[in-house]
Each structure stands twice: as C-alpha cells, then as structure tokens.
Amino acid sequence: MKTITKAIAILSIAALCATSALAAEGGNPKKGKYLFKKSCKTCHVEDAEGGEVTPLNRTQAQWDRFFERNKHNADAWNKFSEGDLKDIKQFLFDHAADSDQPETCG
Ligand code: HEC
Structure with missing residues (x-):
C-alpha cells in the first residue's frame, strides 16, 4: 500500500511538471505587478518611448518567449535583477x- 501511494505521488508530481512546461513559475505576481508599474511603465505608457505595454499585448506563450530569448534592448533590461524579471514575467503571464x-x- 505504502509503495503505491508513493508511486502515485511521484507520478502526479511528474504530471504537474509536464503540464507546466510552458508556464511561468515561481515568480511573485504581486511584486511583479508593483515592479511593472513602477519600473516598466516609465517607458511603456502610450506616447512614451517604448510604446504602451500591458499583459494583454501578448499571449502566455509569447511572454515566455519574450523573456526566454531576452528580446528587450539590454540597456533597460540589465537594470533589473533576475528575481525582479521573474516576478514581472509572472505578472504578465x-x-x-x-x-x-x-x-x-492601468
Ligand atoms: C528605459 C526605458 C524602458 C524600460 C525601463 C523598459 N522598456 Fe521595454 N522597451 C523600451 C523601448 C525603447 C522599446 C522598443 C524598442 C526596443 O526593444 O529597443 C521597448 C520594447 C518593449 C517590448 C516590445 C514592444 C511591443 O509592443 O511588443 C516589450 C514587451 C517591453 N519593452 C517590455 C518591457 C518590460 C516588461 C519592462 C520592465 C521589466 C520594460 N519593457 C522596461 C524601453 C523600455
């Protein structure tokens, strides 16, 4: 009985990981929202140099790609720590x- 329970637990963890392959994970979305408003919005409101950016600009897969491939120009991006970017990504995602x-x- 015990081994079966263990096996089921391991299997469900494996399943969880598999389904979340395409997902932002581990970031803090509340902190991300705060950071996004405070730091990204300075350049990303309508008429600002970066143009308006909101979570709705992209789908989840597109945000994944944007962050993974590091598509932003480095000058602005490198000011953020990896942890901050993780939180911001979580919020956008x-x-x-x-x-x-x-x-x-808004
Ligand atoms: C110093 C100004 C600045 C800051 C801060 C900044 N950006 Fe940008 N961003 C830009 C500019 C300029 C562009 C457009 C051209 C480029 O990528 O070089 C851009 C482009 C983008 C784009 C692509 C534009 C589009 O409409 O698809 C996204 C998405 C984006 N930024 C997200 C972010 C996020 C998220 C943050 C905060 C972590 C951030 N930016 C912080 C200036 C900034």
Whole structure:
C-alpha cells in the first residue's frame, strides 16, 4: 500500500511538471505587478518611448518567449535583477491575453 501511494505521488508530481512546461513559475505576481508599474511603465505608457505595454499585448506563450530569448534592448533590461524579471514575467503571464484573468495594467 505504502509503495503505491508513493508511486502515485511521484507520478502526479511528474504530471504537474509536464503540464507546466510552458508556464511561468515561481515568480511573485504581486511584486511583479508593483515592479511593472513602477519600473516598466516609465517607458511603456502610450506616447512614451517604448510604446504602451500591458499583459494583454501578448499571449502566455509569447511572454515566455519574450523573456526566454531576452528580446528587450539590454540597456533597460540589465537594470533589473533576475528575481525582479521573474516576478514581472509572472505578472504578465498570469494576465496575458489568453490567460484566465486577462488584464491591462492601468
Ligand atoms: C528605459 C526605458 C524602458 C524600460 C525601463 C523598459 N522598456 Fe521595454 N522597451 C523600451 C523601448 C525603447 C522599446 C522598443 C524598442 C526596443 O526593444 O529597443 C521597448 C520594447 C518593449 C517590448 C516590445 C514592444 C511591443 O509592443 O511588443 C516589450 C514587451 C517591453 N519593452 C517590455 C518591457 C518590460 C516588461 C519592462 C520592465 C521589466 C520594460 N519593457 C522596461 C524601453 C523600455
């Protein structure tokens, strides 16, 4: 009995990992929202140099790619720590165009 329970536990953990292969993980979305408003919005409101950016600009897969491939120009990007970027990514991902809670960041 015990081994079976263990096996089931291991299997469900494996399943969880598999389904979240394409997902932002471990970031703190609340902190991400705060950081996004404070630091990204300085350049990313309408008429600012970076143009308006909100979570809705991209789908979850597109945000994944954006952060993974480090697509931003480095001058602005390198000011953020890896932890900050993880949190910001989590916020954007959680509210992406195809997320459960699509949201702009007004
Ligand atoms: C110092 C100004 C500045 C800051 C700060 C900044 N950006 Fe940008 N961003 C830009 C500029 C300029 C562009 C457009 C051209 C480029 O990539 O060089 C851009 C482009 C982008 C794009 C692509 C534009 C689009 O419409 O698809 C995204 C997404 C983006 N930034 C997200 C972010 C996020 C998220 C943050 C905060 C972690 C951030 N930016 C911080 C200046 C900035």
